Amino acid sequence: MMKKWCGTLAIILCIGILSACGGQASEAVNTSASSSSAQETGDSGKAGEKDSVTQVDPNAKIASMSIHMTNNLLALGIKPAGSAIGGGVGDFLPHVAHLLEGSAKLGVVGDSDMEAVLGLKPDYIFIDEHFGGEERSKLEKIAPVVSTNLDEGTWRDHLKRVAAVVGRDKEAEAFIKEYEEKADRVSKLIASELGEGATAMAIRVSAKEIRVQSAGRPVGPIMFQDLKLKPANGVEKISASEPYAVISKEVLPDFDADAIFLIVNNDDNAKKVYAELENNPLWKNLKAVKNNHVYTLDGQKWLDYSSLGQSMAMDDAEQLFTK
Amino acid sequence: MDGEKGFKSIVMSGSRHIIFILLLFAALLGLGLTLFMSVSYGAKDLTMGTVWSAVMHYDAELTAHQIVHEIRLPRVLGAAITGMAFAVAGAIMQGVTRNPMADTGILGINAGSTFMVALCFAFLPNLSYSALMAISFAGAAMTTVFIVLLGSLTPGGLNSIRLTIAGAVVAAILQSLSTGIAIYFALSQDLAFWYAGGVAGVTWSHLKLLVPIILIATIWACMMGRSISFLSLGDESATNLGVRASRVRFLGMTAAVVLAGASVSVAGSIGFVGLIVPHIARRLVGADYRKIIMLSAILGSILLVWADFAARMVNPPREFAIGAMVAMVGVPFFLYLARKERSDL
């Protein structure tokens, strides 16, 4: 009797689940395609493949659903009418907030406030497949969608792709050119300060551990390609596909870096981090510390892998090394 | 277990005395070896000679000496002393609540300290580390007082189940509120870093504060061991044996809060040590809490030093979280115990 009961129950539930899944299978096809393309860096699911528009008037009302996208638009001199906010800070990122005054907040990246988007009545919606691929079908009901993919290429590619859509290729070229010139200038400054072929590492410190940043996104490219620093001994062992690894303090001297870039999120943290580190004799004895080559970075800019963020990071570097 | 038999097993343990002393001796030896190992090996390869000259005659100029003296030693000693504190606190809690599943978590220590730290992060962001530590300790103590008061003021008084559930629920409320604060003020991960356990950040100045507190509290706990043993037989038996149950319970919990609160404020929350170690000790030496507490102290040290050693040696120079190491051993072991000790429940 009981077994029969259980069996019937199981069957009913299975049917329920199956029908639920079946009911949305048609929807799932789009979304799964977009989400998987976000994961693969290969040539499947190229950015913009599913976009219905290829040309957008730069003066149109644009809603940007990704922080990177917002910053790319800002770099091209376009202020989106509304933008997603950072999940960590719960607001526009501090380093670009002044550029977004008056723009609407459209909810946290990847968890958009659909009503806010709808209320904005945008002409176009710009998304990044890496964060917002899942929401594409919903957003398409509001306005045509334009997309980039953070996992494809560098920020230069993303910027050019956006520029092509809004017809501001020249601005993008100019922006990149200006960046390269700045990078050239700063790398010379660095070379004169640290010597040719100096090695460097970027670390983040919390109360209980030390993270060493990898040579990959977000800080690897700017440090080791644009600024022509050499990765310190051991940085290359951290897989570039992860942003950082937690490393034992004991091996800090082994990295033997000529310069240390210290990433901190805000001023209060910076003070605490410094206070803790300065008390540690091992830290004091590091080559970079002894030679006074520790640079505290404005983390928001350096960790922001977008055209505007990287350019601001470059300005930050210029300031640090002209002193 | 009825009081009469339990009482006999506690008092008439003369023949077991020698075994206990041998056991204690072996445990101490084990601790010595563990400490030795842990200081000798690390992410950085150092010769035994270097390590020992660094310990014996520290030369502040040599990098190798600095590694041993400033990083490994405080870290290993930190693991040893916090392991001891968590284990002893757990043993006390299991004794005074007569609940073999008790841990310091049911006193709301972790949740209380996290909650206070969340408040500080949100409203007083300029506090120094030492001020945060003091506040975290205060939060732990206040939460415990609150839970115990709550448990004792209810009709029927403070019993084991009520304390356990009150603790679990108060902890859940505080946890939830901490998360709410953290989300609203956008500091979730800062808080998580504070809360997560780890001894890599322990420094000599922490140790100077921690070691005396924990050693004194541990000795105090050992001295209370006899009363706790009687209490563990039940309030009535304890009263018959001339022990004032509520007083012992209060003092025992105070000791447990001091031990665990101090450790949490320095090393974060490291679960399971307080749960497992007293169980092992009880298996080895029986129901006498004097012995359980002493042995737990040493075994707790050993466990945590090993866990920290594993955390940094699995894939050097990368480090893993010490709590993960403890949980990986702790969860299966605990489930085994839960199956095994059915008669206790």
Place this chain on the structure above:
Amino acid sequence: MDGKAIFLLRRKRTIRVAIILLGVALTVILISLNTGTIRLSPTSVLKALIGYGTAEESMILYEYRLPRIIITMLAGAGLGIAGAVFQGVSRNTLADPGILGINAGAAFGLIAYISFFRSLDGPAALMIPLFTFAGGAVIALVIFLFAYDRYRGLLPIRLILVGIAVSAGVSAMTLLLSLRLDEDTYAFAARWLAGSVWSRDWVNVWGLFPWIVVLIPIIYYRSATLDLFTLGDETAASLGSAVTRSRLILLALAVALSCASVSMAGGIGFIGLAAPHIAKRLVGPQHRHFLPIAAMTGLVILVAADTIGRSLFHPNAVPAGVVVAAVGGPYFLYLLFTTK
């Protein structure tokens, strides 16, 4: 007064309470429908509901607000019933689905998905509920197994103690994994764990619906057994209820119910604790009376908490679970003070 008269009196009272609660629920739902980033007047909401609104208004209602509200309704009712069953079966008025490790297990499922299985094909709107459901169910099963005694069956006290301990262990693992996440992903996970009603698509509604409409009637059908449990194991056995088996079946049903609810609505505690208590105060201890009331109470609490959480603290919405804990927690403490 004989038993029959008391029963009739209770039933009358139950019906009255149910009607009042229905009114409260409707009010809360209507308020919730009117709450959002875009202001809609109550009349336009009503118009849109019956199909006479503008395209935009009906999109807001049908695409954004309604699915979320239905999910909170279903999950609230599910958690309320599940809590009542846990309390009845374990004969502990302070039991809660959280105690069976369901929230902890679901949280672990979520973090495991985010940390290791993100590259799996499939939209997160379905994968997250799948993983969280599996996590909750597995942990509940583990706790069952370790609380089960071959000779004495499922021991309520052991169930609670083992539950607390295993949840603690699983939570430790969850915390450690979550520290490896980047800031934004962590913020998402933290919101989920605190019980933000994350899923808000019709897919999720259809995923949760069958569980609720199938399991709740089955549990209700067995409410007489639940009444027997409150008399104690011996009495229940002598009255002919196969104690262990009924207990297992009811627990399994309740676990399924709360896993389904938690997997759609996020880590929400306290409803399973508070709703049955309130219901019991309102209509007395007989399960056939207070189960429906518990479901309605749970529904009202969760819908209200979600509405408060996303409107009061706009734009940084506070998860419904936090609102529930902030209100449900003190209520629980009050219970602890007053129940014997």
